[in-house]
Amino acid sequence: MKKLINNPADVVKEELEGIALAHADLVKVYYDPNYIVRADAPVKGKVGVISGGGSGHEPMHGGFVGKGMLDAACPGAVFTSPTPDQMLEATKAVNGGAGVLHIVKNYTGDIMNFEMAADLARGEGIEIEAVVINDDVAVEDSLYTAGRRGVGLTVLTEKIVGAAAEKGLPLKKVADLCREVNAAGRTMGMALTSCTVPHAGKPTFDLPEDEMEIGIGIHGEPGRKRMKLKSADEITEMLIEPVISDLPFKSGDDVLLFVNGMGGTPLIEQYIVYRKAAEICKKHGLKVVRSLVGPYITSLEMAGISITLLKMNDEYVKLWDAPVLTPGMRWGI
Amino acid sequence: MKKLINNPADVVKEELEGIALAHADLVKVYYDPNYIVRADAPVKGKVGVISGGGSGHEPMHGGFVGKGMLDAACPGAVFTSPTPDQMLEATKAVNGGAGVLHIVKNYTGDIMNFEMAADLARGEGIEIEAVVINDDVAVEDSLYTAGRRGVGLTVLTEKIVGAAAEKGLPLKKVADLCREVNAAGRTMGMALTSCTVPHAGKPTFDLPEDEMEIGIGIHGEPGRKRMKLKSADEITEMLIEPVISDLPFKSGDDVLLFVNGMGGTPLIEQYIVYRKAAEICKKHGLKVVRSLVGPYITSLEMAGISITLLKMNDEYVKLWDAPVLTPGMRWGI
Numbered sequence: 001m002k003k004l005i006n007n008p009a010d011v012v013k014e015e016l017e018g019i020a021l022a023h024a025d026l027v028k029v030y031y032d033p034n035y036i037v038r039a040d041a042p043v044k045g046k047v048g049v050i051s052g053g054g055s056g057h058e059p060m061h062g063g064f065v066g067k068g069m070l071d072a073a074c075p076g077a078v079f080t081s082p083t084p085d086q087m088l089e090a091t092k093a094v095n096g097g098a099g100v101l102h103i104v105k106n107y108t109g110d111i112m113n114f115e116m117a118a119d120l121a122r123g124e125g126i127e128i129e130a131v132v133i134n135d136d137v138a139v140e141d142s143l144y145t146a147g148r149r150g151v152g153l154t155v156l157t158e159k160i161v162g163a164a165a166e167k168g169l170p171l172k173k174v175a176d177l178c179r180e181v182n183a184a185g186r187t188m189g190m191a192l193t194s195c196t197v198p199h200a201g202k203p204t205f206d207l208p209e210d211e212m213e214i215g216i217g218i219h220g221e222p223g224r225k226r227m228k229l230k231s232a233d234e235i236t237e238m239l240i241e242p243v244i245s246d247l248p249f250k251s252g253d254d255v256l257l258f259v260n261g262m263g264g265t266p267l268i269e270q271y272i273v274y275r276k277a278a279e280i281c282k283k284h285g286l287k288v289v290r291s292l293v294g295p296y297i298t299s300l301e302m303a304g305i306s307i308t309l310l311k312m313n314d315e316y317v318k319l320w321d322a323p324v325l326t327p328g329m330r331w332g333i
Numbered sequence: 334m335k336k337l338i339n340n341p342a343d344v345v346k347e348e349l350e351g352i353a354l355a356h357a358d359l360v361k362v363y364y365d366p367n368y369i370v371r372a373d374a375p376v377k378g379k380v381g382v383i384s385g386g387g388s389g390h391e392p393m394h395g396g397f398v399g400k401g402m403l404d405a406a407c408p409g410a411v412f413t414s415p416t417p418d419q420m421l422e423a424t425k426a427v428n429g430g431a432g433v434l435h436i437v438k439n440y441t442g443d444i445m446n447f448e449m450a451a452d453l454a455r456g457e458g459i460e461i462e463a464v465v466i467n468d469d470v471a472v473e474d475s476l477y478t479a480g481r482r483g484v485g486l487t488v489l490t491e492k493i494v495g496a497a498a499e500k501g502l503p504l505k506k507v508a509d510l511c512r513e514v515n516a517a518g519r520t521m522g523m524a525l526t527s528c529t530v531p532h533a534g535k536p537t538f539d540l541p542e543d544e545m546e547i548g549i550g551i552h553g554e555p556g557r558k559r560m561k562l563k564s565a566d567e568i569t570e571m572l573i574e575p576v577i578s579d580l581p582f583k584s585g586d587d588v589l590l591f592v593n594g595m596g597g598t599p600l601i602e603q604y605i606v607y608r609k610a611a612e613i614c615k616k617h618g619l620k621v622v623r624s625l626v627g628p629y630i631t632s633l634e635m636a637g638i639s640i641t642l643l644k645m646n647d648e649y650v651k652l653w654d655a656p657v658l659t660p661g662m663r664w665g666i
Contacts (some may be wrong), residue, residue, distance in 0.1 A: 003565075004525070004565040004605060005565050006564045006565050006600035009599065012525045015604040015605055017608045018611075021607065021611040022604065022607050065529060159411045192336075217432050232336075232337040262598075263597075264634050265337060266634050267391060267396070267628075268344065269338060271355065272338055272351055273337055278354040278355070286633050289523055291354075293355050295600075301599050301636065303597075325664075329663050331664065331666065
């Protein structure tokens with residue numbers, strides 16, 4: 001295992017210490033339980049928006065904490081759900097009196113722990129809404145998840161919903177918007193290589209030198225199919241066509257096209273995939289009104305990509321363009 | 334070779350097509366010869382700032398084209414110097430009548446071709462200044478370079494000098510500032526793994542599973558030493574101590590601390606390195622007034638990091654904080 005780490009047991013703690021030092025102007029970090037909150041939390045009268053999940057997907061979620069996006073993030077151990085006490089403390093830390101939204105990716109452990117945290121928070125008098133993100137069209141109902149997994153759309157949802165909360169919308173409206181955005185987007189990913197969880201010390205799965213896996217999950221969960229490596233254009237088509245047909249996206253739709261690097265894939269390759277994805281969108285009559293290209297939801301050093309499409313409207317475009325000031329996404333401020 | 338590409342010969346062209354599609358609001362891309370210019374170029378009365386070099390280091394340089402940073406970038410083939418005709422056409426495209434600054438990383442081919450382009454541009458009546466970036470303390474005068482190589486400091490220089498040009502400073506002042514910034518920064522990098530140039534089809538070098546290379550160049554040029562893999566803390570110390578002693582940085586100095594991922598290194602590891610680097614800065618009495626963490630100057634999918642320190646003053650801080658709107662660096666707009 002070749003990694004820039006000290007002790008596998010200290011990876012998340014030391015990462016958080018690095019984030020705290022590098023971004024002291026944007027976020028505050030708390031330990032035992034671990035959570036990251038925006039520097040000015042709690043913002044009085046504003047709905048708090050929090051998310052969380054296993055570490056190893058950086059910049060998501062901790063890198064999205066700040067003005068205009070998340071109020072807090074709860075990082076679990078690598079590829080492991082955070083605990084209810086993390087979520088409860090984060091919820092209390094960002095409660096400005098207007099309630100708190102939990103954005104939860106659809107994994108059994110995340111759901112269970114966020115539900116428990118919500119119950120505990122309600123017990124302390126905090127109004128909670130929870131929305132589950134489930135955008136991955138690759139696999140439904142597996143050993144690992146009930147329903148579709150939550151993947152790339154989470155990034156877009158956190159930006160749009162975070163902007164709505166920043167504008168001062170009430171909890172019910174923010175939560176409804178979150179559900180709508182989740183319903184309007186789909187994702188599929190693939191891997192060229194596995195990644196290695198520090199604690200495990202060896203690759204999560206083996207993939208021969210001439211093979212790839214289509215439909216992979218962000219923790220290396222099995223996808224749809226293993227096959228011989230194909231060209232970037234063929235792979236792009238194999239990812240985006242199921243995304244388009246699943247919602248379905250229809251001719252005339254405005255979309256946000258998000259090509260995401262899984263961690264070990266160079267940006268040069270992400271743009272090659274973007275190029276083909278944009279061409280396929282055009283062929284289907286989809287108008288790409290906003291774009292995002294880069295490693296925003298990763299799987300450690302896994303080589304691969306995912307493609308997310310989100311159906312856009314004027315409201316979503318305005319919220320997408322709204323100012324954001326976080327370590328991992330920053331514009332307009 | 335596992336890559337998301339079509340034909341190795343088309344990698345740069347298709348990447349540029351992707352950039353043009355994804356960032357049409359920020360940049361324009363020209364082909365044969367290839368160059369990227371900011372969407373509103375040429376800006377009348379403003380000094381044009383251009384850079385360039387081999388592809389494979391994305392987002393540098395093409396990702397830094399836009400308001401407040403570069404006016405143009407010239408991408409060569411992967412790890413190969415761009416040609417004088419690219420540089421000449423880019424220079425002409427961004428010439429707003431106030432002259433053009435060429436920011437050149439210290440590699441023999443880059444220097445030679447930028448010199449030729451400068452001569453040709455001067456022949457067409459454009460005033461040119463050129464500044465060579467040479468911040469890599471690892472190796473001096475090798476088979477590959479005369480003097481120190483140009484690496485991570487290039488990113489910081491392009492931001493600071495681009496902001497100065499945006500403010501309307503004249504060519505001579507912009508060029509002098511560029512020389513000053515270059516003199517005030519140092520870098521050292523290391524690799525855990527090699528990368529594979531698409532045309533070559535196999536790794537640039539071999540590095541056993543339990544070894545690393547300290548002082549590696551961004552094209553895989555030999556570093557100072559190969560040795561058994563060490564802890565992140567030990568590696569950080571081996572990189573930053575030579576950086577500090579080379580300039581030297583002294584107790585009381587304000588610095589920008591830049592931890593850069595080489596492409597295949599997860600952000601989680603970059604923050605672990607940042608944490609130790611910040612601690613060592615503190616021990617030396619250096620005050621970290623600005624930070625940058627992320628993959629900004631990469632070597633395809635190479636796993637590794639580099640650490641850059643730049644001595645800051647009030648002017649540099651203001652220029653660093655100034656608005657920037659490029660695909661790869663964006664704030665304040």
